[in-house]
Amino acid sequence: MSHTTTPLHLVLAWGFVGIPLGWGVIQTVINALKLFQ
Amino acid sequence: MSSTTAQAAVGLLNRERTIAGIGFSRWMVPPAALCVHLCIGQAYAFSVFNLPMTRLIGITQSAPDDWKLTDLGWIFSIAIFVLGASAALLGRWVEEGGPRRAMFTAGLCWAGGFLLSAFGVYVHNIWLVYLGYGVIGGFGLGIGYISPVSTLIRWFPDRPGMATGMAIMGFGGGAFIASPLSVWLMRLFSTPTHIGVAETFIVLGLIYLCFMMVGAAIVRLPPPGWLPAGYVPPAQPQKLITTRNVFVYQALKTPQFWLIWLVLCLNVTAGIGVLGQASAMSQEMFPEQVTVTAAAGFVGLMSLFNMGGRFFWASVSDYIGRKSTYFVFFFLGGLLYSLVPQTGAMGNVTLFVLCFCVIMSMYGGGFATVPAYLRDMFGTRYVGAIHGLLLTAWSMAGIFGPVLVNYIRQYNVEHGVAKAAAYNVTMYVMAALLVIGFFCNLLIREVHERHHMPHEEADAMGIAD
Numbered sequence: 001m002s003h004t005t006t007p008l009h010l011v012l013a014w015g016f017v018g019i020p021l022g023w024g025v026i027q028t029v030i031n032a033l034k035l036f037q
Numbered sequence: 038m039s040s041t042t043a044q045a046a047v048g049l050l051n052r053e054r055t056i057a058g059i060g061f062s063r064w065m066v067p068p069a070a071l072c073v074h075l076c077i078g079q080a081y082a083f084s085v086f087n088l089p090m091t092r093l094i095g096i097t098q099s100a101p102d103d104w105k106l107t108d109l110g111w112i113f114s115i116a117i118f119v120l121g122a123s124a125a126l127l128g129r130w131v132e133e134g135g136p137r138r139a140m141f142t143a144g145l146c147w148a149g150g151f152l153l154s155a156f157g158v159y160v161h162n163i164w165l166v167y168l169g170y171g172v173i174g175g176f177g178l179g180i181g182y183i184s185p186v187s188t189l190i191r192w193f194p195d196r197p198g199m200a201t202g203m204a205i206m207g208f209g210g211g212a213f214i215a216s217p218l219s220v221w222l223m224r225l226f227s228t229p230t231h232i233g234v235a236e237t238f239i240v241l242g243l244i245y246l247c248f249m250m251v252g253a254a255i256v257r258l259p260p261p262g263w264l265p266a267g268y269v270p271p272a273q274p275q276k277l278i279t280t281r282n283v284f285v286y287q288a289l290k291t292p293q294f295w296l297i298w299l300v301l302c303l304n305v306t307a308g309i310g311v312l313g314q315a316s317a318m319s320q321e322m323f324p325e326q327v328t329v330t331a332a333a334g335f336v337g338l339m340s341l342f343n344m345g346g347r348f349f350w351a352s353v354s355d356y357i358g359r360k361s362t363y364f365v366f367f368f369l370g371g372l373l374y375s376l377v378p379q380t381g382a383m384g385n386v387t388l389f390v391l392c393f394c395v396i397m398s399m400y401g402g403g404f405a406t407v408p409a410y411l412r413d414m415f416g417t418r419y420v421g422a423i424h425g426l427l428l429t430a431w432s433m434a435g436i437f438g439p440v441l442v443n444y445i446r447q448y449n450v451e452h453g454v455a456k457a458a459a460y461n462v463t464m465y466v467m468a469a470l471l472v473i474g475f476f477c478n479l480l481i482r483e484v485h486e487r488h489h490m491p492h493e494e495a496d497a498m499g500i501a502d
Contacts, residue, residue, distance in 0.1 A: 004060030013068035013255060016248075017075060017207070024213030025344075028337045035334030035390070 050253075052135030057257035063192040063265065065255055070185030070204035072252025073140050076245040077147060077181045078211015080120075083113050083170075085219050089232050093161060096232060104163055112171050119175025121432035124183050128425030129285050131180060132418070136188040136256045143181030144249030150174025151242030158235040181249070182208065182428070186408045187421035191259050194417075195268045198359070198409040202351025205405040209344035215241070277360060277481075281489040282416030288423045293414050293484050296477050301407050302430035302437075303474035304366055307374065307467040308343075308400025310438030314446075315339055315393065321456040322381040322389065335390060342394040343401040350402025351409065359410035360478060366399040367475035374468035378461040404431075414484055441466060 048054060087109050094100040131139040150173040157165025185204050193200035222240055226233020264270065274280055288294045311318065316332040327335070354362040373392045380389040407427065412420045442463050449459040 003058035005062035005065055010062060010064055013065055016251065017068045017071040020214050021071070021075060021207070021210050024210060024215075024217065025341070027217045028213045028341055032334045032337035032341060035331045035338055037331070037334075 050135075050138040050141055052133070052138070052258065055135045055137045055256065055258045056260055057263075061257055063259070066185070066189060066192050066257065067200065067203045069136075069140075069252045069256035070189055071207040072248045072255075073143060073181045073184060074204050074207030075211045075214060076248050077143070077178050078208040079215035079241070079245070080113070080116060080178060081209070081212035082215040082219065083116075085216050086223075086234060086237075089223055089234050090158070093158065093232055093234065096230060102161075108163055112166055115167055115171030116175040116178060117435055118432060119172055120178040120182065121429045123176045123179030124425035124428045125179075126425075127176075127180055128183055128422030129419070131183055131425070132187060132285070132422045135258060136184050137253050139180050139184035140249060140253035140256060143177045143184055144246055144253060145177075146173050147177030147181060147249065148242040148246035150177055151238045151245065155235040155238035155242065158238060179425070179428070183421045183425045185252075185256065186424050187412075187417060187419075188256060188258055190408065190412050190417055190420055191263075193265070194270070195265055196352070196355050197412055198354040198406060199348070199352040201408040202348045202405040205351070205408070206344055206347040206401075208404075209340070209347050209401055212340065213344070277358065277483060278413045279416050279484060279489075281486070282418035283414075283423075283484060283488050284490055285419040285422040285426070287488050287490075288415050288419070289426065291414075291484050291488050293481055294423070294427070296481050297407065297410055297414070298427055298430045299477040300363055300474055300481075301403060301427060302434045303470045303477070304363070304370070304400065304403035305431055305434035306438040306441070307370060307470050307474075308396065308403070308438070309434055310440075310442035310463070310467065311393070312339065312343070312397070312400070313439050314442050318460055319386075319389070322460060323384065323386050324457065326384070326386050335393075338390065339393055339397045342397040346398025346401035347405035350399065351405035354406045354409060359406055359413055360481060362402070362406050363410070363478045364475065366403055367471045367478060370396055370399050371468040371471040371475070374464045374471065377464045378458070381457060381461070414481075416490075418490070 087106060090109055091099045091103050091106055094103045099105075150169045150171075153169030153173060154166045155169075157163065157169055186201055189200035189204055190197045219237055219241065222237040223233050226236035270280075283291070315336050316329075319327045319332045319335050320329065350362060350366075357365075373396050377389065377392050380386075380392060408420060408424050411423050411427065415423050442460075445463045445466060446459045449462060450456060
């Protein structure tokens with residue numbers, strides 16, 4: 001069985017954690033923008 | 038047959054089965070670490086459950102049999118206490134068993150804590166929530182927090198600060214996901230006669246279990262002697278970076294451990310105190326300018342800098358060194374804390390916000406840079422376990438910081454100081470703590486060679502230095 005990491009593996013792994021984190025950061029930025037309103 | 042299957046499943050968790058094969062990319066390891074840290078970072082967002090949990094019986098308002106906020110405050114406190122205790126006690130077990138076993142265990146504890154807490158909410162028994170989220174979840178926090186640290190350092194000997202900074206950034210970022218997700222789930226499961234806290238705990242527990250198991254599945258250790266392509270370790274020993282290893286409990290006998298303990302404790306004390314009071318402080322210092330909504334935005338902005346600082350400062354430390362990075366924290370932090378009262382006197386909200394954003398970035402940076410500092414001092418072999426012992430400094434700071442800020446403010450208000458100026462003394466006290474931290478950092482030297490593990494002992498353990 002091959003254990004070689006392909007670019008698809010990397011995209012999936014980083015997307016798995018990056019998408020939720022990005023969503024959370026956007027929610028927080030929207031909240032933080034209230035400081036400047 | 039079933040016992041054979043169970044043995045095979047347990048075998049998958051062994052350290053030896055976690056060694057990477059040829060062709061495995063080290064860039065798979067940070068997402069594995071983030072799978073764990075993003076989940077356990079939920080702890081920072083636990084407060085979103087506080088108010089709903091005071092209305093589980095009364096629904097629209099607290100009934101006499103409902104839990105009090107003071108009862109609920111203990112859930113987080115127990116979890117943080119158990120985090121420190123379990124990281125300190127189980128660090129060696131985590132290091133010697135490898136990252137997969139630790140992440141798997143952390144996932145079971147963290148998710149199990151949520152599920153038991155859901156049952157506690159369902160039967161309205163707070164002791165089950167203390168046991169579930171506080172104790173069992175606290176074990177998940179402690180084991181999960183230290184589980185990927187030494188693995189990342191081994192995979193990134195060229196950039197250890199950046200690697201651990203990425204994982205510890207995830208701990209800061211976990212609350213960003215958990216907070217809006219929890220609010221959304223509670224709204225989804227709530228009806229006019231029911232508050233959906235138990236269901237939210239179940240869903241969160243299952244989501245976290247999946248994430249943490251994915252992390253455990255993809256994490257790998259580098260083979261002994263592995264080095265990144267093109268990376269040549271320095272031929273000459275670098276100042277304040279050891280090539281030897283110190284056994285976990287031997288580290289406790291070195292002054293370096295206790296100086297770094299103080300460095301972390303003082304840096305965290307200064308940050309954690311104002312983090313908890315940021316909303317009230319901004320409104321009281323600028324009563325005409327900062328509204329409740331704007332203060333919430335200020336807290337959000339501070340959280341972003343807290344998270345970003347973890348990655349930024351830990352990465353910077355790879356270039357300027359850990360000791361210099363902490364010098365920046367203590368010097369610049371002390372200066373900025375001293376400047377905060379002037380911003381209040383000038384009524385300059387922008388400068389006030391700017392000061393605290395930089396301070397918060399250095400608060401987060403202090404957490405994220407310390408694993409690499411420990412690696413420089415004590416080597417790679419037991420860095421995760423030593424980091425676990427060091428987290429007791431966080432627990433201590435978690436008590437001192439808020440107490441200092443609250444009591445000094447209260448004392449000032451009771452002695453006739455205007456609310457707008459009540460935080461001034463606190464800021465100077467925080468600056469003084471950072472000055473002490475500066476001198477503790479100054480005293481840090483290389484660990485004496487009598488504390489190092491013998492080469493043959495380290496070699497027998499398959500250390501990839």
